[in-house]
Amino acid sequence: MPSESPSPGQLVIISGPSGVGKSTVVAAVLDRLQPAVRLSISATTRAPRPGEVDGQHYHFLTAEEFAARRAAGEFLECMEVFGRGHWYGTLLDEVRPSLARGQWVILEIDVDGARKALEQFPQAVTIFITVDDQELERRLRARRTDSDEDIRRRLQVARREMAQASNYRYQVVNDEVDHTVDQIAQILAQEGLDA
Numbered sequence: 001m002p003s004e005s006p007s008p009g010q011l012v013i014i015s016g017p018s019g020v021g022k023s024t025v026v027a028a029v030l031d032r033l034q035p036a037v038r039l040s041i042s043a044t045t046r047a048p049r050p051g052e053v054d055g056q057h058y059h060f061l062t063a064e065e066f067a068a069r070r071a072a073g074e075f076l077e078c079m080e081v082f083g084r085g086h087w088y089g090t091l092l093d094e095v096r097p098s099l100a101r102g103q104w105v106i107l108e109i110d111v112d113g114a115r116k117a118l119e120q121f122p123q124a125v126t127i128f129i130t131v132d133d134q135e136l137e138r139r140l141r142a143r144r145t146d147s148d149e150d151i152r153r154r155l156q157v158a159r160r161e162m163a164q165a166s167n168y169r170y171q172v173v174n175d176e177v178d179h180t181v182d183q184i185a186q187i188l189a190q191e192g193l194d195a
């Protein structure tokens, strides 16, 4: 019998070390699967990089705004990343209304955030994106957005994150972007996405 309300969407959690190509791959996945799939825009207290737009790349909040919204219970998950004093988090408002409309929502978040989000959405589809160590360092340097010290720190965090890949339902090696996107689209179709 046809139903007035669509079947709810699924949460899709994508993690992987910084520089592995998450943003590149997720952008290509969205190009292919929007509007059936949308990206949750995270909130952060870090400063925008040149060209980043508030509400599009991140919701850029002051530390005070972030803390107030955290205290009000507005985050699905949030945490301080890289130990630099910058906070990142997923606002519940970015997730619930879209799921209720039947859209699938991608969270591009770190492994600790993923664990917290799973507590509230245990059925979430989890995908870990990997690549070997040397290629990771090459990509971080090629991006030219981070200092040497930042790159060292990101590589340290990367090793810790890679150790958790097996906790994800799927692991995808980002060898070639088109191939990676094919694999992710296939995973989502297998999980029931009708796009």
Ligand SMILES: Nc1nc2c(ncn2[C@@H]2O[C@H](COP(=O)(O)OP(=O)(O)O)[C@@H](O)[C@H]2O)c(=O)[nH]1
Pocket (backbone or CB within 6 Å): 018, 019, 023, 042, 043, 046, 077, 078, 079, 081, 088, 089, 090, 108, 109, 110, 112, 113, 114
């Ligand atoms: N827990 C959590 N982590 C996030 C969120 N958004 C981004 N991150 C993580 O924050 C880290 C830093 O992000 P950013 O400074 O934008 O650098 P990028 O990884 O190079 O794009 C990455 O590890 C992201 O996965 C979020 O909403 N929640």
Ligand SMILES: Nc1ncnc2c1ncn2[C@@H]1O[C@H](COP(=O)(O)OP(=O)(O)O)[C@@H](O)[C@H]1O
Pocket (backbone or CB within 6 Å): 016, 017, 018, 019, 020, 021, 022, 023, 024, 025, 139, 140, 142, 143, 174, 175, 176, 177
């Ligand atoms: N499959 C790939 N092969 C080669 N380079 C890639 C691939 N995917 C992404 N890159 C490049 O690697 C760098 C890091 O990618 P980015 O998407 O910013 O990673 P992340 O979001 O995981 O930090 C960028 O310069 C990007 O163009």
